[in-house]
Amino acid sequence: MEIVMAVVVENELDTSSTQRLQSTMAAARLSFTWLGVRKSLSSHQRDQAADSFGAEGKFLSAGKKLLDTSHPAFKAVTAIRGQALHYWKGMSLPFPEPGIRLIRQDSIAHFDTRMAEFKEELDEAVIELDRHFAELRQAARSRLGELYNSDDYPPSLIGMFAIEHDYPSVEPPNYLRQLNPELYEQECRRMQSRFDEAIQLAEQAFLEEIARLVDHLAERLSGQGDGKPKVFRDSAIGNLTEFFERFRQLNVRSNPQLDELVDRARQIVTGIEPQQLRDNDTLRSQVATQLGAIQASLDGLLVDRPRRNILRRPR
Missing domain, CATH: 1.20.120 (Four Helix Bundle (Hemerythrin (Met), subunit A))
Incomplete structure (x- = not known):
């Protein structure tokens, strides 16, 4: 009997906490568009690399680094992504769906403002990085030798980096209530288990x-x-x-x-x-x-x- 009572008390606490979480928090998702700086070698290049070790190309994984990410201008761009992630995680709680965290509903306006600032800072940093793009490509040409391929690079870095955020719904769509009440209740239970x-x-x-x-x-x-x-x-x-x-x-x-x-x-x-x-x-x-x-x-x-x-x- 004592064990049953303990479980009931625990579940009552969970229910009230879950309801509090659902009523006071909102889902916030942060995503990034980010230029990839590594690329796999072609089959021919991989076979050439494998030959130097007496290995078979299909058993070798190899890639090349397109840009020097230690360049100050590139590090400035990367730092803004890190700051945005740190801010998002610092003011939110984890949620069991990839890319989604929970923030307080009364913090949404502040979150919006700060994300807009990060986006503006990122745009400015990318403009500065783009000024060094030719220099970075020339350095890559020298370091990569025959592996260098101009087709690996976009004409400009403008638009290659972006921060986006939105507020995805984590509640069952209301139209299900009329169309399929049973499915709606099923979705309600599923989302409650998520919370x-x-x-x-x-x-x-x-x-x-x-x-x-x-x-x-x-x-x-x-x-x-x-x-x-x-x-x-x-x-x-x-x-x-x-x-x-x-x-x-x-x-x-x-x-x-x-x-x-x-x-x-x-x-x-x-x-x-x-x-x-x-x-x-x-x-x-x-x-x-x-x-x-x-x-x-x-x-x-x-x-x-x-x-x-x-x-x-x-x-």
Whole structure:
């Protein structure tokens, strides 16, 4: 009887959390158009390369790099893609469909604005990269030798890079309600299971991140290296502070144990400056001990995850 009650409580928590997630979040998809800079060798070229090793061409995989991606102008373009991805992931929760994450509905306007800024920055960076295109092609001609082929390159790099975003529907189409009520209900159940899984993915991501951050700071604060206290960067605390804010904004309150541990960790480091920990050995030791206790509890939650997942599955 006790086990049955535990499952009921867990499922009730899941249901309310799922409903909260569905009512407050929106699906956001980020996609990229990106020039490929690597190309496979032709069969003839592959056979030539294989001959130098005494191998058969069909058993060899070989390619060539069309452009020097370490060029500052190319790195500037790539950096914008990385920044856009980091921003998207930082303000969203995972969703069990490729390329889709969940953002708060009240953050859509800000997300739109920031994506427009990224697109503008990318366009400017691509224009600058295009100014160096002839130089990059000439360098490729010198480095690739006989493998160089002008047909591998577009006339211009303008339009070869782009950032796109949209808000795909993750709800059953309403027209199914009239056309096929049974199929509509089936789709409703399928999408609810998707959101159930999204909650588990979010919990797991939050749990792994806080465990990693706490473990890193605790390890830096405890013990010594070469007879001296270990060195730690300000970011060891700054990253935790950023996590607490993101957790506050995105948490759907599906796991009370995780909520409690995050709150305890937040209370431990709130108001403490990195330099205080460097200057005050007593404070340093106290914080390390407190974080060690949090760390042990987080490790316990990580170990319990497989069993928790089994209990959460609807019967």
